[in-house]
Amino acid sequence: MQFADIPGLEEVKTSLINSVKNNHLAHAQLFFGPEGSGNLAMALAFATYLNCTNRQMSLDGSEDACSQCPSCQKMSRFVHPDVHYVFPVSATKNISGKDVVSSSYLADWRNFLTGNPYGTISQWMLQYGGEDKQVNISKEESRHIVRNLSLKAFEGNYKVMIIWLPEYMHVSAANGILKILEEPPAKTIFLLVSSDVEKLLTTILSRTQIFKIRGFKDEEISRYLVQQHELPEEQAAKAARMANGSMSAALGSINEVKDNNHSLYSSWMRLCYERNFSQLIQMADDFHQLNKDAQKSLLLYGLNILRETLVYPYTSEELVRLEGDERMFVERFSKVMSWDKVQLIAEKLNESLYHLERNASPKIMFLDLSLQVAGIIKS
Numbered sequence: 001m002q003f004a005d006i007p008g009l010e011e012v013k014t015s016l017i018n019s020v021k022n023n024h025l026a027h028a029q030l031f032f033g034p035e036g037s038g039n040l041a042m043a044l045a046f047a048t049y050l051n052c053t054n055r056q057m058s059l060d061g062s063e064d065a066c067s068q069c070p071s072c073q074k075m076s077r078f079v080h081p082d083v084h085y086v087f088p089v090s091a092t093k094n095i096s097g098k099d100v101v102s103s104s105y106l107a108d109w110r111n112f113l114t115g116n117p118y119g120t121i122s123q124w125m126l127q128y129g130g131e132d133k134q135v136n137i138s139k140e141e142s143r144h145i146v147r148n149l150s151l152k153a154f155e156g157n158y159k160v161m162i163i164w165l166p167e168y169m170h171v172s173a174a175n176g177i178l179k180i181l182e183e184p185p186a187k188t189i190f191l192l193v194s195s196d197v198e199k200l201l202t203t204i205l206s207r208t209q210i211f212k213i214r215g216f217k218d219e220e221i222s223r224y225l226v227q228q229h230e231l232p233e234e235q236a237a238k239a240a241r242m243a244n245g246s247m248s249a250a251l252g253s254i255n256e257v258k259d260n261n262h263s264l265y266s267s268w269m270r271l272c273y274e275r276n277f278s279q280l281i282q283m284a285d286d287f288h289q290l291n292k293d294a295q296k297s298l299l300l301y302g303l304n305i306l307r308e309t310l311v312y313p314y315t316s317e318e319l320v321r322l323e324g325d326e327r328m329f330v331e332r333f334s335k336v337m338s339w340d341k342v343q344l345i346a347e348k349l350n351e352s353l354y355h356l357e358r359n360a361s362p363k364i365m366f367l368d369l370s371l372q373v374a375g376i377i378k379s
């Protein structure tokens with residue numbers, strides 16, 4: 001995560017960068033913003049920047065981490081040995097008692113952050129399968145914090161302790177870290193990320209420098225959705241308006257659309273493959289009923305999947321971006337279809353998109369496209 005990955009919030013980024021340049025780096029900082037804001041992303045980007053060994057100047061004159069150096073690479077996978085994460089947890093089927101501390105949940109935590117550093121506490125609980133609704137940061141955890149920070153930094157630069165949602169700290173845990181929060185070892189930085197400062201002990205608050213992170217503006221969210229998730233502009237603008245400043249709400253709504261597109265697209269391709277024309281006619285009717293945004297979104301989704309299918313056989317395991325059903329679909333599709341056929345289908349989808357934009361009848365367009373795809377598959 002780099003500063004550039006977070007839409008907007010230039011004033012906060014500049015002030016963080018300047019604090020490093022001017023040697024005014026506060027050793028305990030609090031990023032306070034509403035749920036779904038960029039508060040956690042900002043802490044991750046700042047931790048990346050702090051330990052980057054090759055900071056860069058971007059075109060607009062702002063500084064950022066390089067994303068390439070070994071430190072940045074480790075930060076991007078959330079495995080930097082000098083950056084520690086503490087977050088609320090609760091017991092699960094497999095983790096209980098004294099093991100209910102952040103370090104037992106790291107694999108889930110990394111998955112949670114990957115691609116979406118805007119998640120909420122309930123999304124986090126869903127991720128690790130918390131059964132007990134009482135999440136907290138326990139006294140045991142505060143002992144881990146003190147112990148981890150007393151170790152020497154592995155790679156020499158800053159040791160960073162990111163505490164997500166310190167408002168869930170048990171009082172005894174909060175008291176347990178007061179001393180180290182006030183006087184941390186050299187080159188140790190606390191980054192607290194909160195959505196509810198009212199619940200924080202004043203003794204914690206008074207020891208931190210506070211950065212207020214506002215909710216995202218609509219245009220920031222929609223730009224992000226267009227650039228990072230290849231959403232058509234109108235659809236992105238709509239998702240942004242509904243999200244009320246929360247990136248996680250916006251991402252949630254587009255995931256719904258994506259799931260829907262996936263199930264439509266995969267059954268459509270199956271019908272083409274089976275040459276089930278009566279069902280394809282029915283499907284053209286259904287397609288006709290969708291609004292124009294949804295029709296375009298389905299075709300764009302299809303193009304995206306075809307692109308993935310083309311590169312899939314040449315992509316190494318760790319570079320495959322797809323998961324679950326999508327991945328299975330692409331894997332099977334790439335096995336039964338030659339490169340040329342996939343390419344041809346993509347061309348047809350592109351043409352249809354062009355016609356749809358120019359107000360062709362969706363029903364006729366879709367049926368024609370289905371026949372062409374069925375023909376290509378059989379050829």
Ligand SMILES: [Zn+2]
Nearest residue numbers: 052066069072
């Ligand atoms: Zn770097």
